[in-house]
Amino acid sequence: MPDEKGKKIIIDETSKILALDTSSDYLSIALSKGDKILNNVHLEAPRDHLAKLLPMIDELLNAAAVNLLEIDVILVGTGPGSFTGLRIGVATAEGLAQSLNKNIIGISSLDAIARGIERDQEHKYEGIVCTVVDAKRKEIYAKIFKQGESDSVPQVLDPVDLGNILKRYEERVVLAGDGLLLYGDLFKESLGERAVFARKELWYPKATLLVGLSLKKRATLAYRNVRPIYIRKSEAEERLKRLNRSQK
């Protein structure tokens, strides 16, 4: 069933926001009033999102003395990333939203990573930004950003192909994501001096950064349901596609 028609909502400094991202190995939740973060958690919890997400949301709300009913909008990182993680985050956000008549906004988790680099307090990064999130099966989820704005759609790419795309830019390329653990050397080789690795704390999408992204635009379309960004089809569909192609 497709999304219902989006509803235009204004997010401003008075909006109470619950943001969550479960697309990576990190469980990331933030509670804010406008851009003021009231409480947040960002912890490594591989394969533990389903067990920990709601208890942690409950804990954050209680500690900040915010009632769930006061929340104006729920932000959810829609990936791309772990399929299972995405489903846990989106199902949780939708369950809360539909039973309490709240609005949800889906935001790409790759946008959150890029914003983390743009807004980093410790280090001033220069150049374009490219996310390199490990997509398994020897591929990565990549999205390129120029001066804080996206310069490509999110894609799943062979790291060698991505290296070739990035070579075409003249600027330095700030790379961030757990794909660096596997393909860092490959990018160093193809981009040479121009390859800059972001510090590790910036590799995983943070819910606090979803908050900032939601405030960037004055009016946003909100829904009762959102779609995870999978990019890839299921393996069965890809196999069938290859089969059909080879038979033509």
Next chain:
Amino acid sequence: MVKILAIETSCDETAAAVVEDGRKILSNVVASQVDLHKRFGGVVPEIASRSHQEVINPVIKEALETTGLEYSALDALAVTLGPGLPGALIVGVATAKAIAYAIKKPLIGVNHLEGHLFANYLQHPQVKTPLIALIVSGGHTLLAYVKDWGEYEVLGQTLDDAAGEAFDKIAKFLGMGYPGGAVLSKMAETGDPRAIDFPRAMMGSGDFNFSLSGLKTAVINYITKNKESITDDDLPDICASFEAAIVDVQVSKSIKAAKSRNVGTLILAGGVAANNRLRSELEKASKSSNIKFFYPSISLCTDNAAMIASAAYFHYLRKDFLTLAVESQPNMGL
């Protein structure tokens, strides 16, 4: 009066239902994904998970709106914890947890197999425990002793393929498409079940286990060996003989189970409970052994959430509630 909204997403059916006091179905919504999986000849887990995610909230909304109730009028939420496809179960469990938390109602976890038993409880007030239950579906084939609702002992189960799986695989081999089990059974109606003597595996094993992969191989070998002489006219006999080989073992073991536990009631549950031959043979055998036999209507045999809500009622009475930390259990046993 206890009103429970239940969610079921263990395989390829996205379902939600509201049931009152375990028996009165106020709504029962099922969104089947069968068309999405057809071209792959079987359920593709990743496609199932994605589809559950897309339709689950509209399905829940419809189940609630049909009753005219608000969330606040519910007494509890229930969800299938397992067994089932991991990714599919996660969607239902994450959604149920979020709703239960948001509306501040207790959350109940139900075993999918227990749910199937309650399809009988829903429809037949005269069903009394203790009883023997035969659960047959695409994923399961097992015999259980139900001492009381909530107290189960698995007496035996399939050691390899589930009955529904065997039906679908043979149907696929015969070019009947997917899922072709029902097409095969329809074809079997006009055939002679004694035409070919396929093996009745484990008929005399002395336990309550089943094995179906040998039968599957025997049927495939038979067709391959006689490929030259078999015509379309032989198909009904092959289908009927295959079906009879499955049914005979299940009937024999079900009756033996009832006698071994000295119970006077037998219930049939699960998707394959829709099979006419299985129903009629169990009915005949029960009658001659003085056993009361029950089976649900077809709409409650296949996966649905009404049966989950019904099973959840007994958990509710026992205050058997889950915490927010609960996870799905893909390999959950009865």
